[in-house]
Amino acid sequence: MTTVNSMPADYALEMPGKLMRAVSPFREMGAYEALWSELRASFKWVADKFREHPGSVPSDFVPDEVAAGFARKTVDTLAAAGIVHFGIRVHGAGEYPMKLRVADHPVELMYFQGWWDLVESRGVAVVGTRQPSEQSVARTRKLVRSLVEDKFTVVSGLARGIDTVAHLTTMDAGGRTIAVIGTPLSVRYPRENSDLQDTLAQDFLVISQVPVIRYDRPNPTENRIFFPERNITMSALTEATIIVEAGETSGTLVQARHALKQKKKLFILENNFHNPSLKWPHRFEQMGAIRVRDYEDIQKHLAGTPLQN
Amino acid sequence: MPVRLSRIDDLTRSDHTFIETGDECLYLGEYTARKGYQFSETNNLIFNLKKPMDRRGQPGWQYKKHAIEEAGRQMRMALDALNPKWLSTATLVPMPPSKVKSDPMYDDRLMQMLQVLGTGIHPDVREMSYSVRASRLRTRPRFARASKDCLPTFRSMKLSSILRRTRSG
Numbered sequence: 101m102t103t104v105n106s107m108p109a110d111y112a113l114e115m116p117g118k119l120m121r122a123v124s125p126f127r128e129m130g131a132y133e134a135l136w137s138e139l140r141a142s143f144k145w146v147a148d149k150f151r152e153h154p155g156s157v158p159s160d161f162v163p164d165e166v167a168a169g170f171a172r173k174t175v176d177t178l179a180a181a182g183i184v185h186f187g188i189r190v191h192g193a194g195e196y197p198m199k200l201r202v203a204d205h206p207v208e209l210m211y212f213q214g215w216w217d218l219v220e221s222r223g224v225a226v227v228g229t230r231q232p233s234e235q236s237v238a239r240t241r242k243l244v245r246s247l248v249e250d251k252f253t254v255v256s257g258l259a260r261g262i263d264t265v266a267h268l269t270t271m272d273a274g275g276r277t278i279a280v281i282g283t284p285l286s287v288r289y290p291r292e293n294s295d296l297q298d299t300l301a302q303d304f305l306v307i308s309q310v311p312v313i314r315y316d317r318p319n320p321t322e323n324r325i326f327f328p329e330r331n332i333t334m335s336a337l338t339e340a341t342i343i344v345e346a347g348e349t350s351g352t353l354v355q356a357r358h359a360l361k362q363k364k365k366l367f368i369l370e371n372n373f374h375n376p377s378l379k380w381p382h383r384f385e386q387m388g389a390i391r392v393r394d395y396e397d398i399q400k401h402l403a404g405t406p407l408q409n
Numbered sequence: 410m411p412v413r414l415s416r417i418d419d420l421t422r423s424d425h426t427f428i429e430t431g432d433e434c435l436y437l438g439e440y441t442a443r444k445g446y447q448f449s450e451t452n453n454l455i456f457n458l459k460k461p462m463d464r465r466g467q468p469g470w471q472y473k474k475h476a477i478e479e480a481g482r483q484m485r486m487a488l489d490a491l492n493p494k495w496l497s498t499a500t501l502v503p504m505p506p507s508k509v510k511s512d513p514m515y516d517d518r519l520m521q522m523l524q525v526l527g528t529g530i531h532p533d534v535r536e537m538s539y540s541v542r543a544s545r546l547r548t549r550p551r552f553a554r555a556s557k558d559c560l561p562t563f564r565s566m567k568l569s570s571i572l573r574r575t576r577s578g
Binding site: 121126129171175190193194195217 | 412413414415416418419420421435436437438439441444448449451490491
């Protein structure tokens with residue numbers, strides 16, 4: 101059993117001149133986990149630390165021995181969940197996707213399983229309600245097949261409903277898909293998608309910004325903060341977000357709001373405008389979202405030769 | 410802000426067949442195989458850097474020179490960020506090209522890169538090893554070989570000269 105030391109409360113950032121250590125993934129992972137172990141930690145709190153000290157990495161804020169303890173605990177926790185092969189990306193080191201920096205509180209470190217190179221392909225997020233109508237399921241399938249035909253990588257959140265249909269249809273159509281999940285890699289959620297998560301991790305790409313140790317805290321309601329943040333990251337990773345169906349209070353609308361804020365294209369399928377109980381489609385259309393009557397409406401806005409895939 | 414060097418450590422060592430515990434290996438970027446030059450900035454840099462010598466004079470040859478300069482510049486920034494004094498005391502030894510010097514395909518891109526890297530400092534750069542016969546080394550994993558297996562192919566200078574240099578530095 102690994103003992104994890106808590107971080108000394110008075111530990112302050114000490115950057116010796118402007119020297120920058122090489123990025124050691126093990127140490128950075130532990131330091132990121134240690135930062136998140138702070139009671140007050142949130143994505144904003146973490147991002148503010150890095151904004152105050154541009155060019156820093158997690159280990160600049162955490163003593164090495166503390167980072168090492170958290171790193172060991174993280175590896176143990178992931179191993180206990182059957183995850184041995186995974187990677188991390190750190191802002192400031194090579195291959196970190198700079199497109200993430202458009203987010204309000206861009207993540208400094210993320211975990212992944214699978215084929216990282218998918219991040220460099222042209223991605224479009226397909227998202228929506230966890231309880232879709234049959235028509236929305238059919239629309240998602242049709243939409244995803246068209247995106248795959250146009251060589252786009254379909255990005256979604258592995259949730260029930262539209263997300264699941266998006267991932268499964270992409271695989272069925274022979275396309276590529278990325279899951280940006282709202283749990284740590286060590287947690288398979290929802291349970292019925294456990295096999296799907298493993299398949300995506302094996303054959304495609306699963307990304308998580310959620311700290312492994314923090315997530316294990318006794319109060320699970322705290323973990324709700326991670327779902328909307330993953331939607332913001334999903335928008336930042338992709339060229340556009342397409343909403344198939346969403347309720348007035350859906351978490352999907354977080355992604356809609358941030359897609360526009362990040363100057364990404366936001367597409368809303370026509371059916372949403374015909375539901376008299378929904379105000380959000382009209383509101384977002386006024387803010388710049390694109391109303392989609394058929395796939396050509398998406399295609400003409402995503403014109404351009406896809407990168408070599 | 411320079412890109413930081415990354416270190417192969419306990420988390421990533423298992424991805425590399427011939428790197429063992431205790432080996433110190435730092436790198437700037439990751440090349441993604443079979444994806445072409447358009448795939449990422451790193452792929453673009455590596456593709457241009459490795460452009461074969463028989464393309465000299467053809468369209469696009471100028472990108473090789475740019476890539477050599479860019480790689481040297483990036484490495485210099487990353488090393489200076491790590492420790493601005495290190496370069497002035499270090500001995501830099503480029504991996505030898507796979508071709509012998511008399512071969513038309515002989516490519517000294519790494520030596521050129523080190524010249525850019527050392528601008529204004531003139532660090533100790535030595536071709537400690539050089540090919541004495543055509544090598545069949547490849548970079549793809551199934552062809553990769555441990556450094557000790559390469560020794561018969563390369564002739565090395567005496568280690569004592571490195572040690573002296575290190576001590577005096």
